[in-house]
Every structure is written in C-alpha cells, then in structure tokens.
Amino acid sequence: MNPTGTSLRTLVDKWLAPNARVPARVVRFSRTQEDRxxxxxxxxxxxxxxxxxxxxxxxDGSWCVFPPVATRPAMTARAA
Structure with missing residues (x-):
C-alpha cells in the first residue's frame, strides 16, 4: 500500500465514526464487473x-469514497 495513501480504516473512522455502541461492519466486498x-x-x-x-x-493502494478515473485511450505523435 502507498505509505502516503489513505487506509480503509482511516476512512471508516472519518465517515462512519464507529464506537463500542455503534460498530462498523463490512457488508459486501468484491470487484466491479466492467473494469475489476x-x-x-x-x-x-x-x-x-x-x-x-x-x-x-x-x-496506488489507497481507498477513496469515489472510484478511480477510468483509463482512456490516447494517441501520441512522434516527430520524424
């Protein structure tokens, strides 16, 4: 994992604020069908x-609340 990236635990603590009375739990994990x-x-x-x-x-190994940007096709030209 990227040492400067955000861990899943850090994001769960930030967004859901779990504690002893309100635990957080993983309810689903997988890969998307299109781009895995x-x-x-x-x-x-x-x-x-x-x-x-x-x-x-x-x-880069970090976790975010938004999906990564899809890689798009690109063309380059080389000078002759």
Missing amino acids: LRYVCVEAAHPARTIAIFFFRHD
Missing part, C-alpha cells in the same frame, strides 16, 4: 438510521 475495481461496502447502525458507504481501492 475492488470495492468494500461498510455500514454502521446508528440509533436514528443505518449508514452504508462504498469505498473504492485505487491503483
């Missing part, structure tokens, strides 16, 4: 509501 991106769905059942967030793994 790894994702994890984590939920926390707060007294007023249940919150679930999807986290996506990026190429």
